[in-house]
Each structure stands twice: as C-alpha cells, then as structure tokens.
Amino acid sequence: MSETAAPTRLSPGDPAPDLTLGDDTGATVSLADLRGRKVIVYFYPAAMTPGCTKQACDFTDSLESLRASGYEVLGVSPDKPAKLASFRERDGLGITLLSDPDKSAVAAWGTFGEKKMYGKVVQGVIRSTFVVDEQGTIELAQYNVKATGHVAKLRRDLGLDA
Template identity: 60%
Template sequence: MAERLVSGDDAPGFTLKDSSGTDVSLSPRQGRHTIVYFYPAAATPGCTKEACDFRDSMASLQSAGYDVLGISPDPVEKLAKFAAKEGLGFPLLSDADHAVAEAYGAWGEKKNYGKTYEGLIRSTIVVDPDGKVALTQYNVRATGHVAKLRRDLNLDA
C-alpha cells in the first residue's frame, strides 16, 4: 500500500485528462486551496452521492477559496457522461493507471464481501495555495463526507 500523506507534506504534482480530454494540473493557485477527492467509480450510487454533494456545495466552497478536483480510474468517456448526467461543474480527472492515487496514498488493499483486493480508497486531500497538504481524510464514507469536510475546514461557522 502506498504511504499516506500527512499535513505539511508537499502535495505530489500531476497532470491528468478531464472529462473533455483537456489536461488539468495541480499547481499552486494564487490564494486558492484545492480539494482533491478520490472516488472508486463514476455513476455508482455512493460516488454519485458524493459528487452531487460537492456540486451542491460548490458555490460556497469557491467563495471560501476552495477549488475541487475529482479523480477516479475511470476513462475520460465515462467521466464525460457522468459529469453531463449529474450537472457537475468541476473537473473530473481520469487516473486510469492509478499513479496519482498511489502517490496520494489513495490506492491500496480493500476488503469487500469477504474478498481482499487492490483498489481505490475513497479519500480527500486538501492542498493549500503553496502546494502543501493541509488536510487528509482516508477511508471516508460517501454519504455525509462533504458536510464533514466543510465542518473540518470551518466553513459552516
């Protein structure tokens, strides 16, 4: 299993294709934080719930200085259909070889229905404007995750 990131670490840089096939990179953003969330598969019930929660919180997240990037191992075409169907207004990125998920500690051993396998671990990493990890959350639950993240970031005060 890849080593998990902790607050203060340098966030691994990356460039991935979004749902329109455009390259999107994590780079220091002037005065903006970036919420990088990893989800197992587009258009599944839990991942849809989580993505829609981010969508529904987007205006308040952006006004507080946060951008959102969703990353999964899905191909660009599947991400495009998912984004269009759910009206997602933030980038969904394809990490087909899961190299970025591994670099962020979001790829590893999972257990489901008694089987053990390697896969994507639902995780969220907040990167500060200087490219440092500000907050890590691993093995999060899809339902209620965005609300908890907002509380942890003191955005509901």
C-alpha cells in the same frame, strides 16, 4: 507497487504530489496551475456508482460556497474521460473530474491499496480527500472516508459551516 505493500500515506505538512491529468473534456488540469488557491482533491473508485455519485453530487451542491471560501474541487478516478463526461452529464456535475487511467496519481497520493468491499478484502482505490493549501502543501489528509455525509463533515472540519 507490490500487491502486499501498504501505500505511503500523505500527512499534513507534506508537499502535495504532482497532479497533471486530463479532464472529461480532454483538457489537461495541473495542480501546479492552481497555486495561490486552496484545492480539495478527492479520489473515488468509480464514476456512476451509487456512493461515488452521492459524493460527486454533494461536492457539486457545495461548489458555489466552497469557491466563495477560496476552494477549488478536483475529483480523481481511474475512469476514462468519456465515462467521466457521461457521469457529468447524467448527474449535472459542476466539479472538475480528472481521469487517472494508469493510476499514477492514485499511487502517488497513497490512495490505492487494500479495502473492504461487501465484506471482502480487495485491492482498489481508497476513497480519500485532501486539502492542499495555496503553496501546494497538504493541509488535511483523510483516507477511507464515507461517501455519504463526507462533504458536510469536510465543511465542518474546514470551519465553513456555522
């Protein structure tokens, strides 16, 4: 991927790209294995940073009600499994954390590119969230989401909060 090329973004109706990655325990998790369930796949820049911690904790706090509504949650970052395991342990996370060290999933899902960080334009993982339906089709694609308040907004977008 060229440094200046904008990533190809996914839109509702697109087939979800393949996603088969290792989790923080060393197990392999594949999106294809979750067919028949709705899956929230979210990409975040780095475990154990303030924004990513807030977002992961919010997803964990909502996990029971999301699962009751038929959703599974997968968090994806370029972090190695050992760092993800520390992240899970430190913050009591219940969501599935996937490691994408070569950034192949990040690239396939269009979540790597230019972003602003502390007022500077940098290349990195763009905080993004997708909802994949039971057939493996993108139902919702949100790029450049905010860490704080995102899960509450997503729940409203999905009609899960009265």
